[in-house]
Each structure stands twice: as C-alpha cells, then as structure tokens.
Amino acid sequence: METRDGSHTLLNVAMDETYHSRHGALQESEYVFIEKGLYHWMEHHQQEQEINILEVGMGTGLNTILTVREALQHLHIHFHYTTLEPYPVDEEMVEKLNYLRFLPKIYTIQAKFRELHACAWEETVPLLDNFTLLKLKQKLEDIDSQPCCYDLVYFDAFAPNKQEEMWVPEILEKVVHMMRPSGVFVTYSAKGQVKRDLKTLGLTVETLPGPPHKAEMVRATKP
Template identity: 45%
Template sequence: MNHATEVVLTEDGSFTLLNRTLGEHYHSIHGAVQESRHVFLEAGYRYICNKFRDISILEVGFGTGLNALLTLAASVDAGVNTRYYGLEPFPPDWSVIEKINYCNLGGLEGFTDDFRKMHQAVPGEEILLRENFSFCLSRSRLEDTYPGWGKYNLVYFDAFSPETAPGLWEPEIFRKLRRSMDQGGVLVTYCAKGRVRRTLQDTGFSTERLPGPPGKWEMLRATAQEL
C-alpha cells in the first residue's frame, strides 16, 4: 500500500482516501458517493445532458476514479455518447483502490472490469470501455498541460482544496480551462468560496451557487461565456 494514503469509511457507508502528506481526504467524510453524485453527476453530467447529446468531459483530479465510474454508469443508463479525459499526476496504487471496492455499491456491480481498466490504462491512451463511452487518463499536471481549444463541454473540477493546492485555483488555471471549453459548457466544483467564484467570473464564466452535498452549504456551477 502507498503509505501516504489511508482508506477511510465515510458516513454514507462508502470509502475515500486520506492523503496523509497533505492532511486532506479525496472526498467528503460525510459521504464519498453522496458528494460525487450530488456535485458531479446531478449538477454536472445530468444537467449538461439536457444541453448536449455528445458529452466531452475533462476531470481535474481523477483520484480514486469514483467520478468517472459514476459517470460511466450514468452514460450507459442515459445512452449518451461520452468521452472522458482525466488528469491525475499522482494516481493511487491499484492495490489501494481495490480496498475501496466501489463496484460493490448498488448500481455499480456490473462495472468492475471497466473500473480496473480505467486504473490500469496506459497513460495518454484512449480506450473504449462501452460502445458510447471512451476513456483516457493522463498523468500530467494541469499546470503543465494544454487541454485543447473548445474541446470540452463539461469540466469536473475536483482538485484538492485551495488551502492545500493553491496553484490549481489561480486565474491562469481557470483561463486555460475556459479556453478548453465550448461556449455554454459547464464547470462544477464542490468549492463555493467567494474568491473562487470571483476568479471564475473574471476568467470567462457566469456562476451560480447551488445547494451543497451533506456537510457543505453550497457548491458552484459555472457556465462558459463567449470569449
């Protein structure tokens, strides 16, 4: 096991990881799956499915792969063509991820092989997991990556907090993300701090505060405006 991480049970019965070095959990201790479903699936993926029929997702902070797994299951259920590109420079060891075992949860039992393939994929190589779902995982840092112009219509911004990873919450990062997105695309994040909201507004997004998952008052959804 990677000694920098520890498996932690959260309040909804699902597991997350604690990064001991940073002193921060990968998901909410009030419920890992609850948080991912609320912030990324409901406010992000299901919302954007009403605007686009072909979805291209960039995830900043792939981490345990929970958001990708839930999105894969949702895409199969909805029949929506989805391309998923995750960024994670420091992926947890597969031996650690196996202990979390998200595929034992209701509705995810049929995705064990897909989840393993996500974590064991050759970095930078796009693979087809289902007829309507392709996946690619990069071990690059967002700071060192140019995601492409107008390539994505949904961004899952699931980086560690501004206190822990301040460099990922700077204006130049959100400018880069805006350039990588279609007009009308959305970015969702668990963080609703006023500074983050103002930075998004200053870098080409309109923002809305939404009710947060258990344990958080609010979250943010930002819509890419015309450049």
C-alpha cells in the same frame, strides 16, 4: 477511510486532506458532479449525441465509474472522458476501495472499475461502445491546452486552502479556455475568490446548495 455514507475515501497524509467529503464520498460525487454537472448539461443539451468531459484529479476513479454508469443508461450519447492524474492510486489501494458495493451489480460496471484503473495512460481506450477514456498522467499546469473542446469539467482538485496553486486565476483561465461555449464547470468548492475569478473570466456563476453537510458548491457556465 470510511466516510459517513459508508463509502471509502483516501487521505493524503502529507496534506492532511481527504479525496472526498468525510460526510460521504459517494454522496458528494453523485451530487456535485453527476447531478449538478452531468444531468444539468443533459437537460440543456437534449439533442446532443456526444459529450467531452474533463476531470481534474481522477484519484480513486469514483467520478469516472459513476459517469460510466450513466453512459450505460444513456446509450444515445457518446462520452469522451479525459482525466488528469499525476499521482495514480496504486493497484493494491484500488482493490481495497468499496465503491463496487454501491454500484449496480452488473458485470460490466464491476469489470469497468478495474479496467479504468488498469488501462494504459496517454491512450484513448474504448471502455464501452459509447465511452472512451483518456487518462493523462500529467498535472493540469503542464498539459497542452487546446481551445474549445470540453462540454463539462469536473474540477475535483484538492481544496483551495490545501492546494492553492490549482485555483489561481491563470489555471482557471486555462480550464475555461479548453471549454466549449455553453460548457459547464462544476466544483465542490464555493470559495468567494474562485467565484469572482470565474466571473471575471466571463462565466455565469451559480452558487448552489452543497452536498450533505456542505453549504454551497459552484457551477459556472461559459457564454
């Protein structure tokens, strides 16, 4: 489907839920995950030379390629990007996505979008000198959670009213457990219960203005 900013999204027909905001997939990803997540982390960790990112729900790879683009502009930081996707988007569908039209017209970005979809699962793959990608074809519920390694979490599961099991306190606790102290969690949802659960888990929760046509989003920081 084309969203209002001209960028594509996918519709999960069974769930009747899109992978991004219908008001603008690219705008939403840029704003929620890059601007309010990655840029915020960079602003507060200016001396850091490494970042570990966890994405919940790789889907179209839009957040991933936008982060690759950032890695190309921040060569002093090494990006370790782990993304979970139990239901990978098939190759034919990936070829139809129009994101490359909106990305810098440099060969590296264009090639990396295909590569990030085509590369092996469950293996750490060097996409750039300063960007490694680990794709796990697993559900968040099933992954082995190790404490304290992620600096930034892109929590991009389907909405709480469509996939409630991803937003329950036990799952949020699992994610928080995997975050480093001062790690940042961002999501497009601003559901009250999710904010309360994140607070109960000890995080400092900020309700921020949302992307176009969405009132609010959430950023939460681990102490």
